[in-house]
Amino acid sequence: MVRAQQVVVAYGATTVVDHVDVTVAGGEVWALLGPNGAGKTTLIECLEGFRKPDQGQVEVLGRDPWRAPPGWRALIGALLQDCRIDADLSAAEYVQMHRTYYRNPRAVDDLLTLVGLAHVADRKVHRLSGGERRRLDLAIALIGQPALFFLDEPTTGFDPQARREVWRVIRDLTATGTTVVLTSHMLDEVEALADRVAILVGGRVRREGTVAHLRATANLPSVVSFAASTDTLPSLPSVVSTSRNAATGRWQLHTRSPHDTVRELETLASGHDLAVVDVTVRSPTFEDVYLDLLDDGDKEASRA
Ligand SMILES: Nc1ncnc2c1ncn2[C@@H]1O[C@H](COP(=O)(O)OP(=O)(O)OP(=O)(O)O)[C@@H](O)[C@H]1O
Secondary structure: OEEEEEEEEOOEEEEEEEEEEEEEOOOOOOEEEEOOOHHHHHHHHHHOOOOOOOOEEEOOOOOOOOOOOOHOOEEEEEEOOOOOOOOOEEHHHHHHHHHOOOOOOHHHHHHHOOOOOHHHOOEEEEOOOOHHHHHHHHHHHHOOOOOOEEOOOOOOOOOHHHHHHHHHHHHHHOOOOEEEEOOOOHHHHHHHHHOOEEEOOEEEEEEEEOHHHHHHHHHOOOOEEHHHHHHOOOOOOOOEEEEEEEOOOOEEEEEOOOHHHHHOOOHHHHHHHOOOEEEEEEOOHHHHHHHHHHHHHHHHHHOO
């Protein structure tokens, strides 16, 4: 669906996309992550045909997006970051107005139901809440039944329940073969939706793979934490490092095998008649993994 090779974009003397390769297969959710200013929007604009790369080849649905015919654009849906809706129309009228731009538009009712806005179909657009407007953006982006869907921060401003509803809409789309290119700073969203992730730092892809692959590569420790009636602890074989929270007095054991650590802790407690209570185990989140990879990326960039 998407193939980009050695894409370079520079603004004046500053290269913001630096020899990037992208491959996205049909029906896949491919997520692009990276800190502010990493070059994500610039790269996505090249894939959408809104920007011509200075170097490299881009092919989307078999065409160069920059020179693609109008029929090509009808196969692409895009939910941009800053859609501003300003109209004295109802939600249904607003969708209907946009339907006239498409050859095979989805029905208004279907679209409003799909994004959970059927109950406000007759409400004026300017009276919709922020989250409802964003859902209306999503409805508009889905009118043409796109084969490839660009989603930029799709759930910004949504409440937790609404976010999950949008995730469901996205999963339903991919189940019917739609391919999704997602950019988001919300790592739980990326973890919930993405089949593959690329991490862009300083215009270069520093890491790529499934969330599980990125987790395994990072190999971050879990934390076993507990309260205990002691000021000293002997070292346990599975523990990488030990710390104690001065305010709460809780112990924290950093470990790559939390099961072993809990077992060793039980043995220690029973052997020394030690009261160990309120034991919790926290695995690294995808956010921990991402931040760790960014640290590594920074080190690699400074070495380069
Ligand atoms: N028209 C322009 N002229 C000069 N510099 C630009 C222009 N557009 C973007 N930039 C710079 O290029 C870099 C990459 O911008 P881009 O918008 O692609 O980043 P991003 O990863 O999408 O960031 P964010 O997460 O903040 O949206 C930034 O440093 C930005 O300031």
